[in-house]
Amino acid sequence: MNYRFLxxxxxxxxxxxxxxxxxxxxxxxxxxxxxxxxxxxxxxxDRLNANSFAMPNLESFSEALEGFYALKNKGIIQKxxxxxxxxxxxxxxxxxxxxxxxxxxxxxxTLVAHGRNTGEEYAQAFSxxxxxxxxxxxxxxxxxxxxxxHGLSLKLDGLEKGINxxxxxxxxxxxxxxxxxxxxxxxxxxxxxxxxCPAIPVxxxxxxxxxxxxxxxxxxxxPSRNINSFQKILx
Numbered sequence: 001m002n003y004r005f006l007x008x009x010x011x012x013x014x015x016x017x018x019x020x021x022x023x024x025x026x027x028x029x030x031x032x033x034x035x036x037x038x039x040x041x042x043x044x045x046d047r048l049n050a051n052s053f054a055m056p057n058l059e060s061f062s063e064a065l066e067g068f069y070a071l072k073n074k075g076i077i078q079k080x081x082x083x084x085x086x087x088x089x090x091x092x093x094x095x096x097x098x099x100x101x102x103x104x105x106x107x108x109x110t111l112v113a114h115g116r117n118t119g120e121e122y123a124q125a126f127s128x129x130x131x132x133x134x135x136x137x138x139x140x141x142x143x144x145x146x147x148x149x150h151g152l153s154l155k156l157d158g159l160e161k162g163i164n165x166x167x168x169x170x171x172x173x174x175x176x177x178x179x180x181x182x183x184x185x186x187x188x189x190x191x192x193x194x195x196x197c198p199a200i201p202v203x204x205x206x207x208x209x210x211x212x213x214x215x216x217x218x219x220x221x222x223p224s225r226n227i228n229s230f231q232k233i234l235x
Contacts, residue, residue: 041065044104053109056097060086060221067139068101068217076159077141079216083208085112085198087123087135087222091191096200098208107211110204113180116193123222128158128166133195136164136172137225140218143168145209150175150199154209156218163226172196174212176205 041062048055064084071077080102089095096112099105114123115135127134136158143155154174158164164172177199178184179192192199198220200208212218 044101047104048099049103049105051106053097053106054094055106056084056086057088059223060084060088063221063227064217064219065101067219071139071141071159071217077215077217079212079214081107081212081216083142083212083216083218085218085220087114087118087137087220091121091123091193092185096198098211108204108208110208111180111182111191111201113177113191113194113197113199115196118193118196121190126222126224127196128163128170130166130170135194135196135198135220136167137220137222138164140164140167140220142174142212142214142216142218145213148173148175150177151202152176152206152209154213164220170196172198174205174209174218175199176202178202 042058044065045055045058045061061084064082068077068082072080080100082099082101084097084099086095091111091114094109094111096108096110097106098108100107115133117127117133118125118135123135125134126137128136138158138160140156140158143157145152145154147153150173152175156167156172156174158167158172166172175197177192177194180199180201184192198218
């Protein structure tokens with residue numbers, strides 16, 4: 001056996017391995033590598049730049065992120081922007097987040113109203129029916145901007161049949177409202193309520209709408225939500 005030849009071959013092979021570069025995993029996770037698993041969502045969550053805002057709960061964020069990637073892969077949404085509304089929280093707290101998933105940065109965190117028949121301080125009842133004056137849960141794709149009775153507004157398309165797919169017909173839209181403010185809370189002990197729209201503070205309205213318009217993902221979370229409705233979108 002030619003041991004000298006074997007030694008030379010091994011040396012060349014080991015030298016070639018030394019040139020392989022190891023990727024730097026300390027940076028934010030690239031959009032394409034994120035997974036739908038809880039572990040994957042937790043990894044993205046841990047890398048979020050809070051930008052001086054409060055963080056959303058991991059439970060609502062994980063469910064929102066799973067849906068975001070599924071909808072993005074299907075081409076239903078186009079932007080790397082995720083709007084998360086957590087209706088498990090008090091209406092007197094800032095329970096809406098706008099997150100840039102390309103940079104893993106929270107852009108906005110603000111108040112948001114629920115429907116007048118959905119509950120007082122806490123959201124409890126939801127509906128997809130016209131004239132119910134209730135909020136609808138689930139995933140939405142943001143639509144186009146228009147000027148209506150509330151000024152600048154953003155249309156929404158509900159993506160879950162029987163849960164929120166009547167949103168456009170019901171005129172459930174993002175708009176600004178003066179009853180969504182800290183001053184209203186101080187005077188009334190709770191935030192004002194809408195007719196089912198996720199209404200936001202007037203001073204935040206134009207900023208948020210211009211970021212999330214045109215096929216970004218909006219998700220309204222509540223622990224009572226039946227996730228089976230969303231699974232039908234994926235099938």
